[in-house]
Amino acid sequence: MxxxxxxxxxxxxxISCASSSSKDVKSESAAEQAPTPKIEQNVVVPAGEDSVQMVFHLKNQPAGKTKLVGMLEDQRFIVDSTEIDANGNFKISKPTLFPQGFYYFILPGQKALQLLIDKDQIFELSGDMADINNTAKVNGSKCMELFYDNLANDANAKLAPKIRDVATKLKTKATSPEFKAALTQYNALLDQIDQQVEHYKKIAPNNFFTKFKVAGQNPRLHYPVKADGTLDRAKQIYDYRIHFWDGYDFSEKDLLRTPVFTNKMKRFFTELVxxxxxxxxxxxxxxxxxxxxxxxxxxxxxxxxxxxxxxxxxxxxxxxxxxxxxxxxxxxxxxxxxxxxxxxxxxxxxxxxxxQSLLGMQAGNVTAKDRFKQNRTLYDLKGQLIVVFIYSPDCEHCRAQTPILEQIYKEWHPKGVDVYSIAANTTEREWNAFSAHFKLPWTDVFDVTNASWYPKYFVDITPEVYLLDQNRKIVAKNLNVDQLPTLFAKYLK
Structure with a gap:
């Protein structure tokens, strides 16, 4: 390559980390879980108006050094560190605020302590690391208090197994009594989740935790039914997709410092779109x-x-x-x-x-000299399909794929496939050596300036493989050569 x-x-x-500025659709909440502890780099935290005094008393916590890790989108970075004493006590003090967001301590003993902090950064947390989510007590920060209340009582986590079990029953015929009973049960479970979210919105409507919680919710999965009584899966996924971001408050930029944004982006673009x-x-x-x-x-x-x-x-x-x-x-x-x-x-x-060379576009015509110093034009080839194979003679992957392409060519050339190969970013000597070694049976050209072809075919790594149809439109690109036979069978029907 x-x-x-x-x-x-x-x-x-x-930007710098220091800046402040086709699967099944699931019904569980978008990730509010701690990211895998991975420290990327140190950063300087921007100055704020107030001070930080975070005090911790943790039972069953070994002594040692702990590091506080912050995040911005998918970046992780150390923002502070301190020592834990033999009784599990430690504190973080500084004259300026951390940005609001999700943080976690990497603790001795391969444990993590999660924080969701807003602008109230003078607080005390005590608890037992054997079960910190259910034992944590917070004084001084409503955001942290709500965060740990949610960890202890999260309806999403507690009801997820029941929801998954009921969802399997919703795969039956949509007009069956079993389906209707399961749908009623399913909606009742989701109502419980909605009630918890509404509870937080009622008691702390403007708290950073509430914005975090609401942003992390996924839309309810509906079960539209076609006229024939079967589930309209396409409409179901479409409705879910277009409502996926409904609860996200884009005016709250500090949500970028929590896992919610990146996790929703990943799910949206890998599962839903x-x-x-x-x-x-x-x-x-x-x-x-x-x-x-x-x-x-x-x-x-x-x-x-x-x-x-x-x-x-x-x-x-x-x-x-x-x-x-x-x-x-x-x-x-x-x-x-x-x-x-x-x-x-x-x-x-x-x-x-x-x-210049996107899918569906008319492919650019190329004229360049072959090893016999004769001009050879791509559009002169008569095959119903043309493979444009752009390679570098010193490219390891090119040398590995060329013999595979030769075998494919021998099988498919009689059926209407031609190959037009172009040597790129090389010298005439290296090109001739490559051609002599592989004895290429198809049209093979070289232009020392690359000017005859590069404006017409974009290449970032070699080999670059394009497939042109009988009208010389680009129907496939960025291929491995072993993908070609499947495409040949499709387009030569």
Whole structure:
């Protein structure tokens, strides 16, 4: 595998951690669980108006050093550390506030102590680490008090096994008595969860914990029935998808410092949105419209989607269509204020290169010289299908896949498949050596400048494989050669 284009993402898309600024649909709450303890880096916490005095008294807790870990989206970082004495006592004191958010102590003995803190950061917590969720007592912070009340009494966690059991009964025919009884039971269980959420909204409507709790809820899964009495699965998932973000308060930027945002993004784009470029772009646009006036979420969502579907890091066949859409539409000088105009210009230039060879587009024609110094034109090939195979002679993966492609070509060329291979980023000497070694049986060309083909076919790593149909439109790309026979069978029908 050889990278042809130097990536320009990590420093451009992601802000510093120190900044303040097709599966079954499940009915459980979105993740409110502690992330896996993984320390990324140290950060400097921005200054606040008040001080921090967090005191802890923990039974069954060994002495030793503890580190306090904070988060921003999917980043983790150490924000403080201290020593635990032999009696399980320790404290964190500092003159400025931590940002509101979810934190956790990494404790000796491979344990973690979760915190959800708002601006009241002078408090005391005591409890037994043998069962901290049910023994924790908090004084001085309503947010922490509610957080541990929820951990002890969370209806989502307690009712989840019953909900899963009832959900299996909802797979019966929608008109059956068993289905109707199960649906009644299912809705009664979800009513209990809703009642708990409403309780917190009533007693602490503006508390950071309540916003965290509400944001983490998933919409209720409905069971629409078709005229023939079967479940309308497509409508069920669609309704669930379009209401997935209903309870999320995008005006509360500090929810980005909790697991809720990233977990919802992952679930939305991996389980609920169809995995194709058009659907991903469509639902990204819907989500971005919700946050147009919330700069922190505008940055977070556009960055997350761009990085998730960046072509070299996704299995999506046309990640370029998503990436270029996000960059061109949302990384504007006016809105993408987290980056410099020069960086944004480079990102847009790269996105523009990608847009020349998206799925469904007319493939670019190429003329370059073969090893006999003869001009060979891609569109002159007569096959119903054409494989465009772009390789680098010194690329390990290219050398491994070329013999596989040769075997596939021998089988499928008589059935209407041609191959047009292009040597990229190499010298004439290396290209000739490669061609002589593999004795390529198809049209193979080289242009020392890459100018004849690169504007027409985007390549980030080699080998890059495109498939063109009889009209010379791009019908598949970013392939491994062993995927080609299945596609040949599909398009040669």
């Amino acid at each position: 050889k990278f042809l284009i130097s990536f320009f993402l990590s420093g451009v898309l992601l 169809p995995l194709n470029q058009d659907s991903i772009n469509h639902y990204t646009d819907i989500l971005m419209a919700k946050v147009d006036n919330y700069p922190d979420y505008y940055r977070a969502i556009s960055n997350w989607v761009a990085l998730k579907f960046e072509p070299a890091h996704t299995n999506l066949m046309d990640g370029e269509a998503v990436y270029s859409h996000i960059i061109n539409k949302y990384f504007t000088d006016e809105k993408a204020t987290w980056s410099t105009p020069d960086d944004l210009k480079k990102l847009r230039e790269r996105a523009a290169e990608m847009t």
